[in-house]
Amino acid sequence: MRAYAQLIREARQALKLSQQELAEKLGVSRNTVAGWETGHSRPDLDMVPALCKALRVSLASFFGVKSGVSAQDRALLEMFRQLEPQDREVISWEMEALLERRRQKLESEARDNIIPLYYSDLGVAAGFGGTLGEAQGEQILLVKDDRTSRADEVIRVSGRSMEPTFYDGDRVLLQHTDELRPGEIGVFLVEGEGYIKEFRKDGLYSHNPDYSPMRFSEWQDVRCVGRVIGKLTEDEIPSEKAVRYYEEAVRGGK
Numbered sequence: 001m002r003a004y005a006q007l008i009r010e011a012r013q014a015l016k017l018s019q020q021e022l023a024e025k026l027g028v029s030r031n032t033v034a035g036w037e038t039g040h041s042r043p044d045l046d047m048v049p050a051l052c053k054a055l056r057v058s059l060a061s062f063f064g065v066k067s068g069v070s071a072q073d074r075a076l077l078e079m080f081r082q083l084e085p086q087d088r089e090v091i092s093w094e095m096e097a098l099l100e101r102r103r104q105k106l107e108s109e110a111r112d113n114i115i116p117l118y119y120s121d122l123g124v125a126a127g128f129g130g131t132l133g134e135a136q137g138e139q140i141l142l143v144k145d146d147r148t149s150r151a152d153e154v155i156r157v158s159g160r161s162m163e164p165t166f167y168d169g170d171r172v173l174l175q176h177t178d179e180l181r182p183g184e185i186g187v188f189l190v191e192g193e194g195y196i197k198e199f200r201k202d203g204l205y206s207h208n209p210d211y212s213p214m215r216f217s218e219w220q221d222v223r224c225v226g227r228v229i230g231k232l233t234e235d236e237i238p239s240e241k242a243v244r245y246y247e248e249a250v251r252g253g254k
Contacts, residue, residue: 005038008036026051048062060074107246110238110249113238114143117140118138118154119139119153120155141243143235145235150173153174154232155187155196156171160210171231172228172231172232173232174226174227177224180199182199183199183200184198186227186228189223190220191222196228200213
């Protein structure tokens with residue numbers, strides 16, 4: 001049931017009015033009131049003030065406006081109510097045009113300020129290893145900034161070996177590269193197993209002292225996947241509204 005329909009029915013019943021009695025107060029048929037209360041039809045805008053008066057409810061309540069509506073909004077609603085029907089239609093068209101321009105602007109801003117990246121839901125193993133080649137992932141949308149613009153994907157950390165720098169479940173931004181400078185943190189494939197470690201000339205190091213450095217012989221297959229830019233922050237997660245506008249912009253561009 002629509003919100004206005006429930007409001008009309010409950011307010012009428014609270015006043016112990018029948019549908020016929022309410023209809024007579026408003027100069028409409030009982031079937032008209034019944035249609036309002038089932039949600040099959042809605043009162044004309046001209047009828048709303050009289051209906052609210054008969055039901056002893058405010059215009060704000062009827063339109064679902066929460067308490068705290070400004071005096072300016074109430075004045076605008078009252079001015080709109082006093083317009084001739086054809087003038088109201090003109091205003092409605094203008095409002096729709098303004099809202100459409102606003103929607104297009106928000107979609108354009110969302111397209112410019114959001115970046116899609118690949119997100120690995122298997123992640124890398126900060127401890128015991130995980131086969132990156134078998135990772136299954138999905139697209140993740142992020143706020144575009146200096147860090148996310150440099151990233152090529154997002155990886156979820158698994159394990160405790162990089163604590164307290166990174167914890168199990170943290171999501172990190174990864175920039176693809178096969179070379180790191182000593183002291184940088186990267187993602188590595190070691191014999192097909194994925195690890196996040198600090199690179200040093202003599203091996204790969206954990207930040208958790210409970211884990212020993214990883215050192216390798218020349219014949220072992222060790223490959224750098226990328227440089228860890230840092231942990232994904234809350235500020236880099238777009239709002240639901242921004243995501244919605246971005247998705248609408250992408251669909252509209254197809």
